[in-house]
Amino acid sequence: MSNESQSSGEGRREGSLEAPQRHPLAWQDPAFYDETDLFAELERVFDICHGCRRCFSLCNAFPTLFDAIDESETMELDGVPREVYWDVVDHCYLCDLCFMTKCPYVPPHEWNVDFPHLMLRAKAVKFRNGGFRARDKLLTSTDAIGKLASIPVVSQVVNAANRSEPMRDLLDKALGVHPDALLPQYHSRTLRRRLADHQPLAVAPEPAGPTTGKVALFATCYGNYNEPDIGEDLVAVFEHNRIPVRLVEKEQCCGMPKLELGDLEAVARAKEANIPELVKLIADGWDIVAPVPSCVLMFKQELPLMFPDDADVARVRDHIYDPFEYLALRHRHGLLKTDFTGSLGKVAYQVACHLRVQNIGLKTREVLSLVPDTAIDTIERCSGHDGTYAVKSEFHEVSMKIGRPVVNRVQKAGADHYSSDCPMAGHQIENGLGRDRAPEHPMTLLRKAYGI
Known part of the structure; x- marks a missing residue:
């Protein structure tokens, strides 16, 4: 579809007035990884974005695309080299804001634009073709890094190295980790170690709306290894409100870092490890909360779109909550202390x-x-x-x-x-x-x- 035809179409001017709809991600279909088909879809969507430009201020993916078009000989998408397409993909970090807050052409609009999931598809193709660096695979291996860096003494060494200017210069040269970036601290007393002997509050849970009144905490990699204080604060606040809290007995990374890398097989492996554990807790009457929004989103949105026919994934989707979402629901039913x-x-x-x-x-x-x-x-x-x-x-x-x-x-x-x-x-x-x-x-x- 040419840019002229897009700009003159009735749908172009009005966009869709209906709520955005997400289509399942056909990541297990061989056609998903067909590079010719991928580039045809990239060209179609990039052309639509070029004619609209509402998302220019959200992230650097859109300015990268628009600048390349404006600096090309034709000042249209056909003047942009294909390698720039990959630059656009690399600058998308799947925040989803273009889909949810800006784009007027998301489904059910007939143009069917889902920019983040198109970028995810491109990342998956790039990953399958070996296009990512060892650095990228390492940074997204949050469980492995956390387990190593939380070993007593090792955590002290890692934290000291992360604060050392010579070591940061070395990290920059060896791995491409910017010396000015704040790196997370690691704790030998992880959240799971701190709560190892914790027993849920011995009170009868009070259901309210969709909530059962008792919660299993999915610690998350970050909440476990990097900022365990947040999990401790959550337990204190919830139990102050007479909500019994226990840890999910076994968990792996939710899979969001690997999703953003395009390593969808790793996401599937994380799902196979986590979903059965969470479903057992839900069957026993526990709601699930997680302290990091990306992890909640993984279970609420991304896994259900990757596995649309999996009843267990759907069950977790319907029983996992952002902590403040949970507290607000309790307040609505008069059960939050003030x-x-x-x-x-x-x-x-x-x-x-x-x-x-x-x-x-x-x-x-x-x-x-x-x-x-x-x-x-x-x-x-x-x-x-x-x-x-x-x-x-x-x-x-x-x-x-x-x-x-x-x-x-x-x-x-x-x-x-x-x-x-x-x-x-x-x-x-x-x-x-x-x-x-x-x-x-x-x-x-x-x-x-x-x-x-």
């Missing part, structure tokens, strides 16, 4: 992309706003982190540019606290602020407000 002992003052709150696209509303803001004398300055813009994108040498400076409007908003707010549901987004903001002040997770803030 016995706060102090205010939070002003909180600059960045809404994580993978929380926004869950379509649950701003539940974190809703719950924190219950704290007396507390004002929430909500920032609905991407931090540019993505987990691995911001630490790679070739993307770090771009990631900081993407996050600059968020940093500016935090600086302008002059707030008592700044926060994000995504811990990595919080540290991206910290980096932009010059590392003078650390972020505080919303669950940490809520625990402070309760004084527990």
Whole structure:
């Protein structure tokens, strides 16, 4: 379809007024990996994007495409070399915001544009063809890194190395990890070790709406190895609200890092390890919560789209919650305590992309706003982190540019606290602020407000 015909079409002017619909991801179909077919679809969608350009400010994928078109001899897509297509793919980190908040041509519109899943398909083709570096495979092996780096003494060495300028220069040269990127700390006292002897609160659970009133915590790689305090805060807040909490007995990485790499077979292996464990807990009356939005999104959206006929995947989708979504549901039924002992003052709150696209509303803001004398300055813009994108040498400076409007908003707010549901987004903001002040997770803030 030519750009002229797109620009003049009635559908082009109006777009779709219906709610976005996601189609299942046909990743097990051999045609999914056909490079000729892939490039035909890339050309079709890129041409539509060129005629619209609403997403120019979301990330660097769209400016990369639009600049290449504008600098070409024809100033149309046909003047852009095919290698630039891969540059566009590399700059997409699957935040999903273009699909959920900007694009008027998503399904059920007849043009059927799903830019993030097209990028995912391209990443899968690139991965199958050996197009990613060993660095990329290593950075997405969160379980393996975490298990090694959380060994006592090893964690101290790793954390010291991550703060050492000579070591960071070496990491830059050897692996392509930018020396200015904030790297997560590792803890020998992981969340699973801290809660090894924890017993759920001995109270009768009170169902409310879809919630059973008792929760199994999917710790996540990051919550287990890098910021276990968040999980401890969650347990304290939930049990203060008479919600028994237990750990999921066995878990692996949710698969989101491997999804973003295009390693869909690794995602499938993680699914085979996690879903049976979660289904057993659900059958015993436990709801599931996870403290990192990307992990919740993996179970709520991506796995159901990869495995649309798997009843167990669907069951987990229907019983996993963002922690503040869960607390807000309890509040709606009069079961959330509001016995706060102090205010939070002003909180600059960045809404994580993978929380926004869950379509649950701003539940974190809703719950924190219950704290007396507390004002929430909500920032609905991407931090540019993505987990691995911001630490790679070739993307770090771009990631900081993407996050600059968020940093500016935090600086302008002059707030008592700044926060994000995504811990990595919080540290991206910290980096932009010059590392003078650390972020505080919303669950940490809520625990402070309760004084527990």
